[in-house]
Amino acid sequence: MKQNKSHHHLALKVGILGGGQLARMLALSGFARGLEVHALSENPTDPVAQVSHFWVQGSPDNQADLVSFSKHLDLLTFESEFFNAAGIEKSLGRHKKKLFPSTKCMSMIQDRAKQKVLLDDFGIPTAPFIVVHEPEDLISSLKVFGPMVLKKRQGGYDGNGTWVLHNPNQIAKIDKKLFLAPGFIAEKFIPFSRELAVMFVRSRSGQKQALPLTKSVQKSSRCDYVLGPVSHSGFLALQKKFFKMLDAIDYVGVLGVELFDTGTQLLVNELAPRVHNSGHYSQNALNSSQFDLHWMAGLDLELPEVQIQEKAFAMINLIGRKNTSRMKAPNALSGQLHWYGKGESRPGRKMGHVNYSGPEIKKLLAQGLRERNLFRI
Ligand SMILES: Nc1ncnc2c1ncn2[C@@H]1O[C@H](COP(=O)(O)OP(=O)(O)O)[C@@H](O)[C@H]1O
């Protein structure tokens, strides 16, 4: 798509594959920017269906659904990297350039083994790994690594699809069917001192930006809250390597990067070729959100210099505590609420988040955790 970088067409028709909270927030950002945002997902109660009049029922993995959905659209993106990349490429045919990031980037990153090879190829430090084909490989991996983390090659999220293994007795609990598909990688257990995260963005013509480095705190392998900005002496060197990689693979859009800080080194934990939970703070803490930047990158608009509005920020995830459809929010919040519109809460389910900005990180976090307790979810 040829664009004048200083302007974009209003009412350009764009589409999102997938229907969850990431799709919903992409849609809201797109509408605010004057785009006509279509979305394809399976269920009429999906978070995105509630905010787009142009929602279509169907599956991005069904070629007929995808062909009819994408026919009249100028641009397409996805909220999950776990759709069938080859199927999408086939459905889009000569229009495959409409999709960003590309199916090539999607298929490299959706497979943890290929993703690790990609990182290695660009000299980006990450935990040592072994591709696991059969249960016996786990025994030999344990001998090499000692404590290790077994990860499904595809489809894992929020700790579903990862297992920490210390000894061969624990191997029995792994479902044997998974060795055939999607398979696993085994990764050395990294005793990190903290987990960090960063979002990079690259536009079609190669302009690149890094959002602020953040600290992300996981509870039961699920993002609990994010604080920032934080600094690390190794970050600029890492950013340089990433920018090289993004250019080399012609990556377009936002890329989410999860990191381990070992105290001495920054290691990449994993990549997500899309907007990411650890970037939600950007909706209120920055001059442009990760969702805005993702669209700008896909539209090949001039990316604005990323600026933090206040000294510090916090993003507190609202995570379900019980099974209920009678959820309640406190009347008064000092932060900005982003509710995902899910019909019922379940333990561990991401229901929404609240963003806070202010002069002091510690106060924001304390306030956020206090206010989270007032939710009945
Ligand atoms: N190699 C590792 N060493 C130590 N902890 C790990 C390792 N890999 C993952 N973890 C922990 O498990 C969490 C979930 O793993 P991750 O690979 O990010 O999968 P998911 O797709 O579920 O987010 C991480 O955020 C981290 O806390």
Ligand SMILES: [Mg+2]
């Ligand atoms: Mg993760």
